[in-house]
Each structure stands twice: as C-alpha cells, then as structure tokens.
Amino acid sequence: MQKRGVFHEMKNKLRVQRVERNWNHGELSQRLGVSRQAIHAIEAEKHDPSLELAFKMADLLGMTIEQIFNQGNREPGK
Amino acid sequence: MDVEGVTMMESPGNRNKWRWNTGTRLIAGLVAGAGLGFVVGKAIKHGHPGVQADGADIAAIGLAAFYIGATALLLWIANDRMRLARVLEGKGADIPASDDEVRSFIYQALVMGLAGILLALPVFGARFLADNLLHRQISFGGIVLLFAVQTYFNVRLWRVSDEFVRSTMAKTAALTFAIGQGGLFLRAAAERMSLLKPASSWDLLVIMMQLYIFVGLFVSVRTLDRSSK
Numbered sequence: 001m002q003k004r005g006v007f008h009e010m011k012n013k014l015r016v017q018r019v020e021r022n023w024n025h026g027e028l029s030q031r032l033g034v035s036r037q038a039i040h041a042i043e044a045e046k047h048d049p050s051l052e053l054a055f056k057m058a059d060l061l062g063m064t065i066e067q068i069f070n071q072g073n074r075e076p077g078k
Numbered sequence: 079m080d081v082e083g084v085t086m087m088e089s090p091g092n093r094n095k096w097r098w099n100t101g102t103r104l105i106a107g108l109v110a111g112a113g114l115g116f117v118v119g120k121a122i123k124h125g126h127p128g129v130q131a132d133g134a135d136i137a138a139i140g141l142a143a144f145y146i147g148a149t150a151l152l153l154w155i156a157n158d159r160m161r162l163a164r165v166l167e168g169k170g171a172d173i174p175a176s177d178d179e180v181r182s183f184i185y186q187a188l189v190m191g192l193a194g195i196l197l198a199l200p201v202f203g204a205r206f207l208a209d210n211l212l213h214r215q216i217s218f219g220g221i222v223l224l225f226a227v228q229t230y231f232n233v234r235l236w237r238v239s240d241e242f243v244r245s246t247m248a249k250t251a252a253l254t255f256a257i258g259q260g261g262l263f264l265r266a267a268a269e270r271m272s273l274l275k276p277a278s279s280w281d282l283l284v285i286m287m288q289l290y291i292f293v294g295l296f297v298s299v300r301t302l303d304r305s306s307k
Contacts, residue, residue, distance in 0.1 A: 026173030036166040038242030046301045
C-alpha cells in the first residue's frame, strides 16, 4: 500500500505541466483563481484540491483529472 | 520562466534543508516572542512592586507580544505587493500580489493583532484596575466589543480565503481541539482526584492559545514547504 501523508495527499503532475507552459506560480494561481500558497502546496503534494478546483485544472491544462492526479501505483478502475 | 520546481526535483536534499531553515526561523521567532513577553512581564512587575504576575499572566503577555510583533511584520509585508508576492512565492515571483492575496494577508494580520490585544487587556485590567469595579466593568465592555470586531474579521478572513487557506485553518483547529481535549481531560481528571491544584479558566485559556500557536506553526511549516517531491 502506498504510504500517504497524514492528510492523505495525492501525487500529481501539476508542476511539470506548469513548467512546460512557462507559467510561474503567480500566473497559474491567477488562472485558477486560487492563492499561490495553494499552488505550492498542491505541487508539493501537501494539499489535495477540491473537486471543483481539480476540474478547473483539468479544463485549463486540457487533460483529464486522472492524467493530472494519481494515487501512486494504483491502476485506474482498481 | 520559473525553473525552481525543476531544480528542486533534481536536488531532493534541498527539501529537508528548506523545511529545517523555515522551522528554525519559526522556532527562533517563538523563542524571541516568548523572551520578549517574559521581559515585558517582568518589567511590569518590577515597575509596580505590588503587582503579582503569575505564570499564566506572563505567558499571556508573551503571546500578546508575539502576536502584535507578527502583526506589524505582516502589515509591513502586505504594504508592498511585490514583497508580499515574494513571501508567497519565493524569490522568483514577478507578478505582484493580487487584491485577494493582499486582503487575506491584512485580515490575518488584524485577527492576530486583535488577539494579542485581547490577551493583554485582562492582565492589565486585573492589575491596574483592581480597586475600581466600575472601571473594570467598562474595560470588560471594551474587551467584549474588541472581541466582536475580531470575530468579524475572522469571518471576513474565512470568506476571502481560498480552499487551501480554509483547509489550513480547519486542520489547525481540528488538531488543537484533539490535543487540547486530551490534555484538558487528563488535567481535569487529576484535579478531580485532588492530584493537582484547581486551575482557573484564564490559565487554561492561555495554555490553549499556546497550543494553538504551536499547532498552527506545525501545520504551516508542513504545508508551506515549497520544495518539490
């Protein structure tokens, strides 16, 4: 079983996607309507976004939520 | 282009180093604030030989000094949008803080500053108005009013905060309650069994506020670590 943080944070590819698009934390935070601290915390896997924010991220990045977030070695549908 | 994230991913050792430095600064701030409060409390006692300043009062003054000092720092930071952006994002920030970020920071400062004043007022009121009931009653009315103002800004802070800040506030409150409840139970049980002297509600409040600061710092250091995985 994957070891998770005290508050069960998921793994994500947000930092990679942000860097690929040449956005800094401020730009991404403004595009998503959240604070820079939120972006930092999500990238550092210290905070899991709400469903609403996860959908916003998916729309902004043109990806599905599952492509951005995962639970480590968990396979989809299992 | 912000490459900090890529750099940090290639240097996992930097993560622990960053957290230790932040934790060290926070602990240093706590110690400095506690020391300042101790000095102020002792100064009050020294300036008024008849004043009896107990541990809870000195701790309350220490907390008040910490809160008020932190408030001044937060307001100074919030006064410059780029400075605030660098605090929130790190040295690579090139977009000034938004209106919401400034507003949230200012509300946090006001809530903290008012908390400091509210912790100090009962101590001073008890010591310097001991002989005048009417003045104490009026002062207490002022405390109630200030408490209402602080509650207003607490609500405003919650409303302007995003999900992450709200989550941090909720986690801090939940941890403080869980630890405080356990500690209070043990204390109350020992007191009920006459193993400890009775504690006043003021003593317990000051302990709770100290616990809240420690828990808040723990949650903040954990979640504000800007290193990558």
